[in-house]
Amino acid sequence: MKIEQYHQPVNDVLMTLLLEADPNKAAVDAYLPTSKVIVASWQGEFIGVAVLTDSNGQAELKNIAVCRDYRGQGVAKRLIQKVKEIARLSGHGCLYVGTGNSSLSQLALYQKCGFRLDHIKHDVFADYPQEIYENGIRCLDMVMLCARL
Incomplete structure (x- = not known):
């Protein structure tokens, strides 16, 4: 598996993946132009x-x-490791991540990767175009975590 920074416009395959994690396309489109994109590829496929x-x-x-067929194989952990490295080399002492209050597997993953609970942003997802439900829980709040670099 190859993990590297991606220096081209986000293609349809990557956008589809990004929208799985955040279904608000307007929000994704807003932060992408000023962001660093890191990709995991295997045998030439993202x-x-x-x-x-x-x-x-x-x-x-x-x-x-991460593509459904590759989940549970350490891809997300490797991506997070690379993101932490890039953030640290950019002079940051902490890396934040936010996830929905209903995203139980993501909360577990982030904590396994060294993130600690930091604070909650209430009602972030309340006005999304479609209500989000995970694990039988309505996603309303964003749980913010922080990893010291």
């Missing part, structure tokens, strides 16, 4: 993508997604 943003001097893992 199998995962992560997006690193720098807003007001704060590094954030804004989006991460």
Whole structure:
């Protein structure tokens, strides 16, 4: 597997993955132009993508997604490791990530990767075009986590 920064416009395959993690296309389109995109590929095919943003001097893992057939094989952990490395080399001491209150597997993944709970942003997802439900829970709040670099 190859993990590297991607320096081209996001193609349809990568956009489809990004929208699996964040179904708000307008939001994804808004942060992509000023972000660093990191891709995971296997045998020439994209199998995962992560997006690193720098807003007001704060590094954030804004989006991460892995193709269904490759989940549970360490792809997300490797992407997160690369994002942390890029953020650290850019001079950041902390990397933030936000996920929905209903995203139980993502909360577990981030904590396994060294993130700790930091704070909650209430009602972030309340006005999404379509209500989001995961694990039988309505996603309304964003749980923010931070990993020291």
